[in-house]
Amino acid sequence: MKRLLLVTAAVAGLAASLPAAAQFQKPEDAVKYRQSAMYVMANHFGRIGAMVNGRAPYDAAAAAANAEIVATMSKLPFIGFVEGTAGTQKGSAAAKIWTNRSGFDADAKTMQDAVAKLVAASKTNSLDNLKGAFGDVGKACKGCHDEFRNP
Amino acid sequence: MKRLLLVTAAVAGLAASLPAAAQFQKPEDAVKYRQSAMYVMANHFGRIGAMVNGRAPYDAAAAAANAEIVATMSKLPFIGFVEGTAGTQKGSAAAKIWTNRSGFDADAKTMQDAVAKLVAASKTNSLDNLKGAFGDVGKACKGCHDEFRNP
Numbered sequence: 001m002k003r004l005l006l007v008t009a010a011v012a013g014l015a016a017s018l019p020a021a022a023q024f025q026k027p028e029d030a031v032k033y034r035q036s037a038m039y040v041m042a043n044h045f046g047r048i049g050a051m052v053n054g055r056a057p058y059d060a061a062a063a064a065a066n067a068e069i070v071a072t073m074s075k076l077p078f079i080g081f082v083e084g085t086a087g088t089q090k091g092s093a094a095a096k097i098w099t100n101r102s103g104f105d106a107d108a109k110t111m112q113d114a115v116a117k118l119v120a121a122s123k124t125n126s127l128d129n130l131k132g133a134f135g136d137v138g139k140a141c142k143g144c145h146d147e148f149r150n151p
Numbered sequence: 152m153k154r155l156l157l158v159t160a161a162v163a164g165l166a167a168s169l170p171a172a173a174q175f176q177k178p179e180d181a182v183k184y185r186q187s188a189m190y191v192m193a194n195h196f197g198r199i200g201a202m203v204n205g206r207a208p209y210d211a212a213a214a215a216a217n218a219e220i221v222a223t224m225s226k227l228p229f230i231g232f233v234e235g236t237a238g239t240q241k242g243s244a245a246a247k248i249w250t251n252r253s254g255f256d257a258d259a260k261t262m263q264d265a266v267a268k269l270v271a272a273s274k275t276n277s278l279d280n281l282k283g284a285f286g287d288v289g290k291a292c293k294g295c296h297d298e299f300r301n302p
Contacts, residue, residue: 033194036187043184072223076191
């Protein structure tokens with residue numbers, strides 16, 4: 001548990017230090033960056049989902065490893081949501097992200113908080129705990145996508 | 152320094168637990184995954200590069216934050232180099248990855264070791280240290296790309 005707290009503290013530190021360095025050479029780079037970070041996050045979240053949904057055997061160590069990666073990734077995409085990238089080719093970010101940035105940021109934090117609980121649940125060696133925390137992260141994903149992602 | 156060691160231990164733990172869960176639904180997913188992980192890694196490595204090359208002011212905290220993300224990302228792409236994805240559309244992985252997997256894995260480890268030194272250097276508050284470690288990572292990237300990536 002001590003290790004978990006220290007890792008979480010380190011990740012929080014990363015996020016705090018990132019905005020100052022949040023630069024992209026062109027809008028497309030920011031779109032590709034956030035989509036890449038989301039894709040990696042979704043992949044590792046999906047590996048936990050396979051266990052939760054019975055498509056893969058429950059493996060507590062793998063669940064915990066994947067949850068930690070999800071936690072790291074959960075901090076990253078948001079530096080890619082820079083102004084001017086709403087209508088960028090291939091992007092599906094809704095323009096309202098930039099007219100309601102505080103709402104968007106709040107949704108991001110809701111997700112990150114749910115992911116932190118997923119990390120904790122993944123260390124308890126309980127599939128039931130994992131299922132509950134996984135569902136809460138899924139709800140947080142969907143809540144933000146419904147509001148801030150174009151179909 | 153204690154925090155750094157604990158974070159590094161956690162990341163090493165992640166990598167050790169990953170192979171068992173390394174599944175993709177189709178080859179294209181594995182290609183997209185590894186390219187996404189590489190893109191995120193390259194972006195954060197590039198943010199350090201901007202400081203090293205004088206295009207951005209040296210910010211020790213930002214350098215350290217980015218180095219830690221590079222370290223996490225450096226473990227991820229390789230689960231995406233699954234057999235059968237050499238000729239996949241859009242992929243640039245050379246077929247020799249799978250005829251010389253031990254050489255490829257050795258190159259990956261060389262890069263990861265260089266990244267671990269970059270993380271250490273980023274905590275010393277010395278731009279010179281950062282420059283040296285950055286250059287070594289760049290050499291490791293190039294060495295593997297020259298050998299195992301199609302032009």
